[in-house]
Amino acid sequence: MSKRGPLDSFFQPTQPKKPKYEASVEKTHHASYPFPVPHFPAPFAEQLSSSPAVSAGTAMVNRPEFPHLDIVLHRPYIAASISGGVFAFLRQELFFYRVVYTINRGGIDTVVKTPRFTTVFGVDATSRFASDGALVDAKTGRPVDAARYKCTPRPLPACLHDLRRVVEATTGETFNFCLVNYYADGSDSIAYHSDDERFLGDNPAIASISLGARREFCFKHKPVPPSDAASPSPAAQTQTLVPSQQPKVLKLALGSGDMVLMRGSTQKNWLHAVPKRAGVANAVGQGRINITFRKALVRGGTENYYAYNVGKGQVFRWGEREGKMMPWTGEGSGDGVVCV
Ligand SMILES: O=C(O)CCC(=O)C(=O)O
Numbered sequence: 001m002s003k004r005g006p007l008d009s010f011f012q013p014t015q016p017k018k019p020k021y022e023a024s025v026e027k028t029h030h031a032s033y034p035f036p037v038p039h040f041p042a043p044f045a046e047q048l049s050s051s052p053a054v055s056a057g058t059a060m061v062n063r064p065e066f067p068h069l070d071i072v073l074h075r076p077y078i079a080a081s082i083s084g085g086v087f088a089f090l091r092q093e094l095f096f097y098r099v100v101y102t103i104n105r106g107g108i109d110t111v112v113k114t115p116r117f118t119t120v121f122g123v124d125a126t127s128r129f130a131s132d133g134a135l136v137d138a139k140t141g142r143p144v145d146a147a148r149y150k151c152t153p154r155p156l157p158a159c160l161h162d163l164r165r166v167v168e169a170t171t172g173e174t175f176n177f178c179l180v181n182y183y184a185d186g187s188d189s190i191a192y193h194s195d196d197e198r199f200l201g202d203n204p205a206i207a208s209i210s211l212g213a214r215r216e217f218c219f220k221h222k223p224v225p226p227s228d229a230a231s232p233s234p235a236a237q238t239q240t241l242v243p244s245q246q247p248k249v250l251k252l253a254l255g256s257g258d259m260v261l262m263r264g265s266t267q268k269n270w271l272h273a274v275p276k277r278a279g280v281a282n283a284v285g286q287g288r289i290n291i292t293f294r295k296a297l298v299r300g301g302t303e304n305y306y307a308y309n310v311g312k313g314q315v316f317r318w319g320e321r322e323g324k325m326m327p328w329t330g331e332g333s334g335d336g337v338v339c340v
């Protein structure tokens with residue numbers, strides 16, 4: 001045997017990288033999907049069914065320092081042994097969008113570029129998907145007329161359907177929508193808002209799961225004009241507070257696998273945000289996925305969610321080689337199935 005010099009080790013074949021998960025061969029196909037979505041690998045599905053990873057969540061309900069806030073925290077909800085794999089799986093296997101839309105502010109059209117990747121699945125309570133994937137009327141079971149929606153609703157792929165079932169069992173709520181955000185790095189964000197649209201009904205419950213990089217999730221009380229604060233009218237169920245009495249901002253550093261359930265009067269009274277994060281955290285590899293489960297009651301919800309989370313633009317898919325979301329060109333969908 002010849003003696004090995006330093007160059008030999010330089011030319012050593014590198015060990016193939018251990019895959020982050022074993023891809024399942026079973027996939028959810030649907031005509032509305034750009035490409036099929038695999039089922040969760042069996043070990044994830046098995047572990048998920050025993051979520052929450054820690055038995056009880058911590059409820060924060062109407063605490064004096066956070067009036068009308070009603071949330072339950074599970075830290076973690078998805079076990080640490082699989083949360084990294086579930087993150088890598090969803091980033092790799094879902095299709096995403098970078099939605100650009102125009103809003104009219106004070107008579108002037110303003111172009112808004114959503115500062116994160118998004119995707120959405122589901123349909124409001126007036127419709128449902130039959131077992132063959134067809135969209136049918138919730139009451140009659142008859143196929144929904146193409147004119148009912150301006151968008152094309154998509155069923156939850158099996159993986160997100162499994163996750164929804166577990167979350168429904170934990171929370172005692174039912175959900176018909178799943179929104180997914182991908183924050184590529186610290187410059188991706190979601191601005192202060194509340195998910196208080198009328199199509200969600202009064203006091204909506206929203207379950208929100210974090211995967212990947214730790215990011216700050218902030219709650220800020222809605223400002224209430226002093227004139228309202230002085231009004232004896234019970235019309236607004238919002239806490240009537242003048243600016244100097246505003247409660248503090250609540251900052252939660254959410255890690256991979258954590259779940260926050262927002263419910264009751266939270267959306268009515270509080271705004272929430274994931275602010276941009278400057279500095280080192282801007283490095284590639286700091287991606288975060290957020291999954292929210294919600295229940296839209298009427299058609300307007302379906303149209304709103306698809307307009308702002310799918311839009312009309314380009315499909316993106318994770319590029320493992322490039323280490324970032326790449327415009328998807330229709331190649332590499334894996335099994336040659338063309339969805340039309
Ligand atoms: O990313 C998050 O944790 C929050 C997302 C959110 O608030 C939303 O999608 O409405």
Ligand SMILES: [Fe+2]
Binds near residue numbers: 193194
């Ligand atoms: Fe939100």
